[in-house]
Amino acid sequence: MPASSLRRRAVLPALAALLSAVLLLTTGLATPTASASAASASAASAGASARAKAFTGGLTGTGRSTLVLYDTTGQWGWLGELYAAQTANLTGHFGTFAALPVSAYTAGAMDAYTAVVYVGSTYDEPLPEAFLADVRDADRPVIWMNNNIWQLTASIPTFAADYGWMWSQFDFSTVEGVVYKGRDLSRDGRNASGIMDYASVDETKAEVLAAAVRENGTRIPWAVRSGELTYIGEIPFAYTTASDRYLVFSDLLFDALAPQTKERHRALLRLEDIGPNAEPAELMKIAVELKRRKIPYSFGVYTVYKEPGKTVALRQRPLVVAAIKYMLANGGTMIAHGYTHQYTDAPNPYNGTSGDDFEFYTAHVDEQNYVRYDGPVAEDSPAWAADRIEKMKAEFRAARLPVPQYFEFPHYAGSAVDYEAVRRAGFKARYERSLYFAGTLSGTAPQYDHMAGQFFPYTVTDVYGSKVIPENVGNIEPESFNNHPVVLPADLVKAARANLAVRDGVASFFYHPYLGTKWLLETVDGIRKLGYTFVPASAM
Structure with missing residues (x-):
């Protein structure tokens, strides 16, 4: 297998780890006092005279909406905005969202929404008394993540008796799994940010929704619900993988926003990196087999093959066009x-070389053999991105092929400007994992050094205003490359099994045709045996 075939598979898994190292610095070690919480609330009231404007978006027409509140203070305040963007993206599966710094919250603001999610990323973020009061009296679901729960409990003298649980301190034991609905989900053991432990849990009043499993086998609650309040003892957006506890939060949103949703498990297959240099016989062999098995699928096509000193357009390869x-x-x-x-x-x-390199973003391989994202290309602009897209469309037409209705960024990477250009180009959806940048929600310039990669277990309407069809299970990696492990069909099937935790979730993977049919069919058969039904992209 040529080295280029390995390279083109290597960069995509890096998206899930973009925030890995940073979260370790966002959780404090000391147990806060009631007086400190009261002081924080006072500071919030004094410092929130200038109210921020909410960032709005999501899926319209459902009648459901979410208010996403996030922290902004301290050295790592920008993380709050990234976590909020990821939260908003997930709620964009269910309806519209509004994202707002919690410091800007005013009394009664949550009354206009179906549910509220507060992302507590900053330790001792000053919380407005208006917010605490509305949470105390909430008549709609409130999901509270991680920090600052002590400010709420300090404001309710009888919290433990009323709610049936009380936090104690963050537990920094090694935790490598979370059990949810009888399913074992992963949690990266390198994540040393801690999970909230509890002084007491009265299960006659509070329901433990998921449990974190320590290295020694003992358990602590990972998520607890009492009345309208659901508390999650960490932020589930760091060190995420295809089988991660991130899926718990993704599913808990159904309880808050669409509790009547029935179990449904669909699968998606996408053939990857088909260009003018593709082998027509390989494409035909896979296509004939998938037709025989009645498996709908998608396939990603770029229109011009380039390498230094060589250019080949799709229209110059009639056998490839015939296979398409x-x-x-x-x-x-x-x-x-x-x-x-x-x-x-x-x-x-x-x-x-085409298929190996990024097109809309720049990157390099560092001395430790990791792919590092550098930022937008030098000439990045709305006009440049639009021109690139129009040239692509023209090449499809020149090959006498229909212009696709869906778009996938090469190596899943583009700038905020590029994502907007794709939205304006009229595609029905993007089909991918995506990059999100600090600055998006606050309306400031994108901070390309502060970014997160996110995959989805279901279709969402994201903060860029586009529908995104998920790819969340990964792809076959026969050999380790750029510090990514070998991935075989059993690994993809295992990830699909974990995604059954999401009641209306998807197992979506991609595959390079030059790998042949054996591993492809093993993966398809394994996913079908779990109870998934393969559907076309248009069904999402």
Whole structure:
């Protein structure tokens, strides 16, 4: 197998780990006192004279809405905005959202929403008394993550008796799993940020929704619900993987926003990195087999192949075009996967070759062999991105192929400007994992050094205003590359099994045709045996 085939698979898994190292610095070690909490609340009241404007978005027409509140103070205040964006994206599956710094909360603001999520990312963030009062009297679901629960409990002298539980302190034991609805979900053991432990839990008054499992096998509650209040003892957006406890939060949102949702488990398959240099026989072999098994699928196509000194357009490869037409006529949905799937002849990060390199973002491989994201390309602008997209569309037409209705960024990476350009280009949806940047919710310039990668267990309408079809299970990796492990069909099936924890979730994976049919069919069969039904992208 050529080295380039390995490279083109290597960069995508990096998205899930973009926040890994930072969260360790956001949780304090000391147990706060009631007086400290009262002082924080007072400071919030004094310092919130300038009220921020809410960032709004999401899926319209459902009648459901979420207020996402987040922290902004301290050295790591920007993390609150990133976590809030990820939270808002998930709520965009259910309806509209409004994201607002918690410091800007005013009395009664939550009354206009179906549910509220507070992301407590900053230790001792000053919380407005108006917010604490409305949580105390809430008649709608409130989900509270991680920090500052002590400010709420200090404001309710009888909290333990009324709610049936009381926090004690963060537990920094190694935790590598969370049990939810009888399913074992993962939690990266490197995540040393701690999980809230409890002084007491009265299960006649409070329900333990999920339990964290320590390295020695003992358990502590991971999520607890009493009345309208659900408390999660950490922020589930760091060190996420396809089988992660992140899925618990993704599913708990159904309780808050769509509790009548019935169990349904759909699967998606996307063939990846099909360009003018693809082997028509490989494409046909897979397409014929998927047709025989009646498996709908998608396939990502870029339109011009480039490497230093060589350019080949799709229209110059009639056998590849014929294979694509066969796929379109027999269960395949074409996804636009870039114009050239590379940027220039210079390495970005590998060799300037289509399929290997980024197109809309810059990156390099560091001395430790990790792919590092550097930022937008030099000429990034609305006009540049729109021109790139229009050239891609023109090449589809020149090859006498329909212009796809769905878009996937090469290597899942673009700037905020590029995401907007794709939205304006009229695609029905993006089909991918995506990058999100601090500054988006606050309306300031994107902070490309403060970013998060996110995958979804269901379709969402994200903070860029686009529908996003999920890819959340990953892909086959026959060999380790750029510090990513080998991934085989059993690993993808295991991840799909974990995603059954989401009541209306998806197991979505992608596959490179040059790997042949064996691993593809093993994965498809394994996922089907779990009870998933493969559907086309248009069904999402």
